[in-house]
Amino acid sequence: MVRNMRKIKIAILGFGTVGCQIYQYLKSESEHIRELFQVEIEVVKIYVRDINKERSIKGIEFLLTDQGYDAIDAADLIMECIGGNGSELSRELVQYAIRKEKPVILSSKKCLAFYGRELFGEAVGNHVPIYYDACVGGGIPISRNLKDMGRCEQIKKIYGIVNATSNVILEDMSSRNMTFQEALLQAQKQGIAENDPSEDVDGYDALYKAIILAGITFGTWISVPSVQPESLRDLTEGDFAQEKTSGYVIKQVFEINCEKETIVCSVQNRLVDKDSLIACVKGRNNIIIIDSTEAGERAFYGQGAGAKPTASAMFDDMILCLSHIIKP
Numbered sequence: 556m557v558r559n560m561r562k563i564k565i566a567i568l569g570f571g572t573v574g575c576q577i578y579q580y581l582k583s584e585s586e587h588i589r590e591l592f593q594v595e596i597e598v599v600k601i602y603v604r605d606i607n608k609e610r611s612i613k614g615i616e617f618l619l620t621d622q623g624y625d626a627i628d629a630a631d632l633i634m635e636c637i638g639g640n641g642s643e644l645s646r647e648l649v650q651y652a653i654r655k656e657k658p659v660i661l662s663s664k665k666c667l668a669f670y671g672r673e674l675f676g677e678a679v680g681n682h683v684p685i686y687y688d689a690c691v692g693g694g695i696p697i698s699r700n701l702k703d704m705g706r707c708e709q710i711k712k713i714y715g716i717v718n719a720t721s722n723v724i725l726e727d728m729s730s731r732n733m734t735f736q737e738a739l740l741q742a743q744k745q746g747i748a749e750n751d752p753s754e755d756v757d758g759y760d761a762l763y764k765a766i767i768l769a770g771i772t773f774g775t776w777i778s779v780p781s782v783q784p785e786s787l788r789d790l791t792e793g794d795f796a797q798e799k800t801s802g803y804v805i806k807q808v809f810e811i812n813c814e815k816e817t818i819v820c821s822v823q824n825r826l827v828d829k830d831s832l833i834a835c836v837k838g839r840n841n842i843i844i845i846d847s848t849e850a851g852e853r854a855f856y857g858q859g860a861g862a863k864p865t866a867s868a869m870f871d872d873m874i875l876c877l878s879h880i881i882k883p
């Protein structure tokens with residue numbers, strides 16, 4: 556006798572590179588999920604802003620809707636992949652989902668940096684889980700680890716590289732003698748830059764991620780306008796000349812310091828020692844180093860950008876979510 560298996564209906568909000576990749580993982584891993592949780596997962600709606608846009612994945616037209624609330628109403632679990640320039644829209648839809656008591660897997664870092672305090676407050680108030688590991692560090696499981704770290708000690712500092720685009724640009728300008736524009740084009744071709752790459756090169760993308768790390772570690776949500784990140788555009792030929800002769804390399808480094816309960820956050824172009832861990836971070840990789848009173852420094856390293864690492868982090872969040880919401 557075949558028992559009717561419980562179905563978990565999923566809505567994907569946004570169908571860009573990350574949304575398409577998560578859709579593919581949900582398809583290819585459905586059998587795995589059935590074995591793990593004894594449930595069927597089904598994508599029931601895909602919310603897009605432009606329903607008539609040509610898409611690389613065919614046969615999904617019947618799932619598309621430009622009505623975000625309808626997509627949420629139809630689902631049990633929401634995967635938000637709206638991305639950079641839709642942070643207000645992400646906020647509105649995530650808020651709606653939370654109020655409708657639907658668990659949310661979030662990937663919009665800008666939305667979380669601006670509205671983290673508010674969204675977490677609503678999620679707690681409505682007893683709804685939200686997951687956000689994909690917002691920082693792409694495929695690096697940093698947020699979920701940070702939440703569980705430092706229980707018997709104090710985290711003093713978190714620092715490193717969380718913007719792949721600026722890392723690629725600096726590397727190409729320094730070791731391949733590219734101009735800023737050539738290097739930026741290269742990063743855009745790799746599909747890692749934001750739609751509006753000024754968020755990457757002006758340090759805001761790294762700032763959003765630093766704000767999220769500070770928020771989940773210290774419970775302090777720094778306001779975005781209170782920090783002025785340094786832009787790559789501030790670098791001069793003299794800086795690159797100094798890099799070549801000094802044994803240092805230029806990196807875009809974020810830092811969060813916790814001193815006497817005061818949280819200070821920065822994003823700067825820094826000359827770092829060629830032999831340091833940070834200097835060894837190449838291409839689209841990120842590093843997040845956590846310095847704490849008892850365990851000292853611990854580093855998390857891996858691909859920080861791109862559809863596959865990011866969608867993989869969202870998929871892991873979904874597995875975590877299922878393990879929370881499915882009662883045996």
Ligand code: HSE
Nearest residue numbers: 718719720747749860
């Ligand atoms: N534009 C971002 C970066 C994508 O370059 O790191 C990943 O968040």
